[in-house]
Amino acid sequence: MVEMPLIDREKCNGCGLCIRVCYCQALVLVDNVVTVIETEECGWCTQCEAVCPTNAISCPFEIVIEEE
Ligand code: SF4
């Protein structure tokens, strides 16, 4: 299963900001609520979470950088 951002449909106001920042077209508006399309292209950049004004998006993945 691909890890993808989670959307709280109750909080999404359909502003589309997250769609604009996502470089992999993983986010689309359906009935004015963002829906996530599962894709291997999601780079877990967390930009969608960062720009969302209503905290409707959460990225449940953690990027761990290991030191050599
Ligand atoms: S984490 Fe980045 S690549 Fe993945 S859906 Fe959000 S904006 Fe798009």
Ligand code: SF4
């Ligand atoms: S930025 Fe947030 S409120 Fe705006 S469309 Fe995306 S999930 Fe919905």
